[in-house]
Amino acid sequence: MAAHAATHDQLFDSDLRALRASVDLRKGALVVAAVAAVGAALVVALPGAYGAVSAAFAKLGHADPRWLVLALGLEALSFLGHIVLFRAVFLDRSSRIGYAASYDITLAGHAATRLFGAAGAGGIALQVWALRRSGMPGRTVGTRMLGFLVLLYSFYALAVAAVGLGLWTGVLAGGGSIGLTLFPGIAALALVAGALGAAALARRMPGRLAQAGAAVGDGVREATAVIRRRDPRLVGGLMWWAFDIAVLWASFRAFGAAPPLAILVLGYFLGQVGNALPFLGSVGGVDGGMIGALVALGTNPAAAVVAVVVYRLFSCWAPTVPGGFAFASLRRRVASWKADDESPEDELAAARQRRHERVAEPVLVAEPVAA
Template sequence: MVQVLAFLSMIGVPIALAVERLVKRETVQLVDAVGAATLAYLAAFSVNVATSHFQDSAVAQAVGGATPMQVQLAVGVAAVTILGFSRSQYRTLFYSAAALGGLAVVLLGQDSVTGVLLSALLGRIVAMAWLSVRGVLDTRPGMGRILAELTHDGFRAHPGTVRALDPGTDGARRFRVSVTATETHHSFDCLAGHKRAPAAATTPTASTTPTTPNTPAAPPPTPKKTLDLSVLDQSQRAAYLAPRIWQWIRLRGPVRRRSFFSLRRTVESEVLMAMAVEAAGIRTPRLRTARQVDQDTALLAYDHLDAPRVADLPDRAWTPALHGGIWALWQHLRSRQLAHRELTTDHLRLDAAGGLWLTDVGYGEIAAEDLLCRLDGAELLVSLALRVGPARATEEAVDALGPDTAASLLPLMQPILFSEDTAKALRRHRAAGGRADIVGSIRDRIIALHPEADVQPVSLERVRPRTVLSIVGGAIAFYLLATQLTGFQVPELDTWQAWGWVLGAAVASGLTYVAAALNLLGCVKERLSFRTTATAQVAAAFAGLVAPAAVGGLAVNTRYLQRAGIPVARAVTAVGGSQVIGFACYLVLLLVFSAFAGKHRQEAGGLSAITPSATVTGVVIALAVIGLLVAAIPRLRAVVVSRVKPLVTDIGPEFLQVARSPRKLVQAFGGAVGLPLAASVCLWASVNAVSGSEVNLAAMGVAYLVAKAVGSLVPTPGGIGGVEAVLAAGLTAAGVPSATAATSVIVFRLLTWWLPVIPGWFAFTALQRRGAL
């Protein structure tokens, strides 16, 4: 019974929609719907015929057996995709019937969930393909229908004056049109003006022609005005749905922008915001009408404001009085708990009398939290800084608001929280070669005026793109790691010699933290505690659990140097210098290990053999060729110099100061060489412990250094997946059996990455309690 009702509904709804289109004489859309439905029927029938001949195949079984396609579902979806739903009841009935019918066939064992979903997807694909070939018929209400709606609210539009404007938020169509108020609407305005004296003063007055008692009063002149129309289409709003959903997932708390799926709720929110702003005494274009044109379209009409945008004002107009007025407007919005959500100079107008007007208020929120109001202030300050420069914008804001209020904007000065237009403006500023970081300059100037200001950003980001990338990379890495560890065997450490190698590997792993501490100490001229610095390197092992390889260590070291009293700029420079020295020593060790490994030939089938490293040789030759090309081509040379020069300018002076101390030089280069050398020894000892025989140390060094380079490119914590895969491949190339190589890699990673996380957590929390991190 359920199947029968579902079938009738899925076929009946498209038929009802087709009859409705036929009555409206929309024959082109009706023909398209019939054609798409026919193609969907043929496609579903063909799939069923094909799978019936190969019903025992894995593909046929996966999609639902011999006849996986529900023909009526595919036909119905194709038809309604073309016709569209003129009423919400039709949409609810169709999708409910489709869900019940699909559930029934699955419970009765006639099809699978995959088959039902594929049937609906097939109908959708066929319909979209038909539209792509035939072209999309615009079913949205035309301009004639929209202008006709204005007559219901007492406005007679002049079609010849219609002018299309740039689309608004969520893709709303915008127009400008001249209208004449009908007698009914004029009488209503006069009545409203009689009740509200202030408003009556601004309305046009009646004719001053003298009258006598016997002469009837002349009718008031018909006022003519210009309206700005905003047409909200549900189909156009759907195009902006994906970015809204991503923002809703990425952000948390009240900063998430509203994205109402209901057109009615969107219109109601915009109307309420417009009324609230006007009731607050803020100049804003008056909302004249809000009407529903059809099921998926709504119309809002505002008075046209003939005033320039503040962003377009000439430089001479940017007086302290203008800045003060802008910030007074923001303070008034904040006092009334009104959040604009896009408060920039593009949405402020300055009339001829010097009054500020607020426009595009429809996307705002009433009864807003103070967090949203402060976010408006932060975005307004950035917008002003983009126009007049961060120095003047910050000074004017502090003068108008005071240092405390201006400083309260800093935690919310995060580009991810700003509107799309402001974020794009910041990117254009950087792309144009802006000398200063706008947000950073504002922050530095406010801190200079208010040193006690809380500059810690408010954590409102739930998911970062780096997190998504890490999850995807982790899944790929897990797959690669699983394929490499198919031959994993539990190591049999049943001899004292094997346990001796494990102990040696553990000691070598611990020496890597000592070497990292020496390397960092050698790059700063201040005298720091070796014990605390080494503890910070252990803490970096814990930070690496939630960050890609090397990123966690850089963050911990920078923070440690800051807490040690070193300025931020010098702390970043010192950490960068340690990385440069480490990279130089890395290249030297790679060449040395490769040379020694290449000399060791296989003689008797032992585990100590490796062929000459053609890969390393190729890399060196490629680097040499690139260097020659850069030196020979002026344009490439200019690009490289422009990128390298800032690095040398920042690190060079700091490095020269450190280089005056031979002790510091020994620490920096000794730590940079000792770290990869100790890690190579750890890998060598791990392989010896598992295999029971000695392998070539140089070969293990090459394998480790190459794996380290790959791990820094993999966007997963600690380079999971990439490091294991490259290490296993390198050991196999060195002559180690694949099962032994996989087991050795696990032992090595346990000693150098997994197990240090435990003491790393204790070190991390201890340093935080002491204020050293």
């Protein structure tokens, strides 16, 4: 077993080095520092910005703890939804991934996302690594991961389209400029249409664009297959987004009133675009984007700042604590999988099979050459 553990540690360390190599942490830290400097300059330079931020932080000590406890519970339900959808996509009867492993992979992936940023690339890489170590073929992992992302972000795109167009037409109360309602709604619909037609478009694209289009097409087909199974666990995708938005709502209520629901939802989703920025933990990207979107949609600046700061504490940073423990548990779990795959019984069976194959090999006997 010691040999198995040593082999696992070498394998794990090489995988982790590859994951770290994919993201330049020093560059990310420098970007975060630059964003902080620019943010500080804007707070000083923009009229009213300093007063809004000062008022926001003055409110932090006056939060209603009942709403904060509710926010923590809502975030737990959001992660439960992520786990439920994960199991709907990745699990079949031959899988060795139970609920405990699903929890470890999800929470450890979140911690990696916060560490590496870049639109969740770190978390995805860690999840792919764990699934491969569970024995799932690489092609299956890749296709199902794409299908999972298509399902998860289809809720995002459809919500932006529905709420953005609803606010622009006046069907939903709240108002907002054309640039924050109609344009995002059209962009979301175009994104959905592009994903659905990715496979066909890939045949007309050159080089890497064709490969990317084909990959998206594979993800759409995998997502469609899951939908056709009518798996009730698909509700997990809705849970992930809805309960996380509810955390933002509870964060507003902890300090007073929340903005209209449609404004809250659209401001939330527009702010989440900041996750695509290569910042450490998306620091500044999501926070600034969400505050800016909410204020532009008519929310009180001080209320938006304090609510988003508290929301990010619950949504982004608090889960990294159990995520760290899940990461350690996942490492032990992968070691156990590897030990099972290389158990003495398996090695003995393989040796017997090799001996049987040698015995079964035909023996060639030289015939005498005719005179």
